[in-house]
Amino acid sequence: MKAIIVAGGHGSRLYPMTEFTHKTMLPLCGRPIIDYVLATIRNAGIDHITIIGNKFINKIREHVGDDVVYVLEEEPKGVANALQLARRGNEGVPILIWFSDNITDLDLKEHVQSFEKGAVLLTREVEKPSDFGIAIIENGNVAGVVEKPDRPCGNLAIGGIYVFDDTFWRRLDSVQDSTNFSISDVTRQYIVEGSARIISVGDSTWIDCGTPSSLSEAAEMIEKGLFKIRE
Numbered sequence: 080m081k082a083i084i085v086a087g088g089h090g091s092r093l094y095p096m097t098e099f100t101h102k103t104m105l106p107l108c109g110r111p112i113i114d115y116v117l118a119t120i121r122n123a124g125i126d127h128i129t130i131i132g133n134k135f136i137n138k139i140r141e142h143v144g145d146d147v148v149y150v151l152e153e154e155p156k157g158v159a160n161a162l163q164l165a166r167r168g169n170e171g172v173p174i175l176i177w178f179s180d181n182i183t184d185l186d187l188k189e190h191v192q193s194f195e196k197g198a199v200l201l202t203r204e205v206e207k208p209s210d211f212g213i214a215i216i217e218n219g220n221v222a223g224v225v226e227k228p229d230r231p232c233g234n235l236a237i238g239g240i241y242v243f244d245d246t247f248w249r250r251l252d253s254v255q256d257s258t259n260f261s262i263s264d265v266t267r268q269y270i271v272e273g274s275a276r277i278i279s280v281g282d283s284t285w286i287d288c289g290t291p292s293s294l295s296e297a298a299e300m301i302e303k304g305l306f307k308i309r310e
Contacts, residue, residue: 080191080242081127081169082120086113086179087152087161088133092290101135103179104142105294108301112288113139115182117147123187125175129165158262159255166248173244176262180289181239182297184306185280190242197274198266199242202235203285211236212263214277221270221277224263235279237266238287 090097096105103113113130120128129148132139136151150165162176173194175187183201190199200221202214208228214235215223225232241262243250254264269275284306286297300306 080125080173080175080194082125082129082175082177083162083165083169084113084116084120084128084130084177084179085158085161086130086132086139088155090133093294096291097135099135101132101138102289103132104135104138105288107182107288107294107298111142112179112182113143116177116179117143119183119185119187120175120177123175123191125191127168129169131161131165157260159251159260162251163255170248171245173242174247176241176243176247178239180287181285182288182306183240183280183283183285185278185283185285190278194242194244196244197272197276198244198269200237200266200275200277201240201280201285202237202277203280204234205236206234208232208234208236211238212261213237216277220273221275223270224266226261226263235277237263237277238285241266243269 086103090102093102104111129150130139131150131152133152136149140149148168152161152164205211210227212224212226213228213233214221214237215225215232216235224237250265250268254260257264266275288294288297
């Protein structure tokens with residue numbers, strides 16, 4: 080399995096902090112966000128990692144080093160375009176796709192080692208379902224996903240961390256030109272086929288660091304010892 084960290088875009092939700100640096104280089108209790116992401120991926124046993132970044136990607140390279148692959152997104156053109164930039168070298172194998180705003184202390188090693196086919200969607204319970212893609216559960220299985228629902232349909236959010244089999248790129252090709260494309264357009268294909276399953280973080284922690292308030296909340300949790308880098 081290989082991993083792609085999606086860290087493109089302008090980081091506009093974190094302005095002005097991202098005016099002069101990459102959002103994954105923002106500090107969390109003395110360590111940049113990217114350290115938390117990479118530690119979880121590497122502890123899962125994944126060594127081949129590609130990072131998609133914006134004009135500040137060299138700041139990540141200076142910190143992380145050259146043992147990962149770097150892909151520059153010169154101009155933000157959406158998630159599908161960003162993923163296609165990282166396609167070379169990541170075909171024909173299962174891939175972990177990680178949107179860099181997210182950090183989790185969930186141990187993924189067992190799930191990575193046992194993965195064969197289909198898709199694995201990490202989920203967590205949220206207070207504001209309208210901000211997320213929400214999993215529709217029927218008879219204990221994932222039956223659908225609704226992107227940022229206007230009406231209540233559950234509170235189990237699918238957000239930011241996915242494992243896909245080697246058919247991912249073909250599926251992305253088939254929907255990438257859809258109006259208002261999101262990664263849910265890919266996951267729905269697996270769901271319809273019955274080959275998607277969910278893993279809830281349960282008692283583990285999952286934090287979205289994509290806004291100033293959530294970044295501050297993450298820092299507070301780390302200071303309290305509720306979240307640690309697994310090294």
